[in-house]
Amino acid sequence: DQQVKQNSPSLSVQEGRISILNCDYTNSMFDYFLWYKKYPAEGPTFLISISSIKDKNEDGRFTVFLNKSAKHLSLHIVPSQPGDSAVYFCAATGNQFYFGTGTSLTVIP
């Protein structure tokens, strides 16, 4: 039972354009959401997070949007850079911690 889903396994974007990664969840008790980035042969690294009391959080080129009514969050990367190419996992937590299925982002120079 996958409580956090990323329906796009892969995404390709031109350098300089916007990358939008999406994540859906099923458990309305989740109250904190995170995005992690993972390069091959490395563990995930924390990128950005958002509390359920907010609908937007911004950190440099990265912005996370939360739509609680739709149980949906998204990560926007603007402008996208080749170094952003990685697998991105969303994660959600309440009293447990669940990772999404991951989206592999390729930024084409």
Add this chain to the structure above:
Amino acid sequence: DTEVTQTPKHLVMGMTNKKSLKCEQHMGHRAMYWYKQKAKKPPELMFVYSYEKLSINESVPSRFSPECPNSSLLNLHLHALQPEDSALYLCASSQVFGTQDYSSYEQYFGPGTRLTVT
């Protein structure tokens, strides 16, 4: 120092072997985690230690035995594994676990141990 280290990087073991995975952090974090990750799948939580006490065991088979000797170290003892246990085993830490301090949920991961059971 924001690093979580894991040893070994790679491990090949037979089904009758006993081996251990090690994880270390020096960030003063009081929560440590073991995850299992299969190819093209998200990390799956196995165990959570909070203040050196086991807080969560996600119904993991007893052939996996975690141990937290002190606040900086986390071990995973392996015995009589099956080939389907082959995976990347990730260790992570966070400031604390299970509180309303949301920053505690920001986990720092090690690079993982690639385990192959033959």
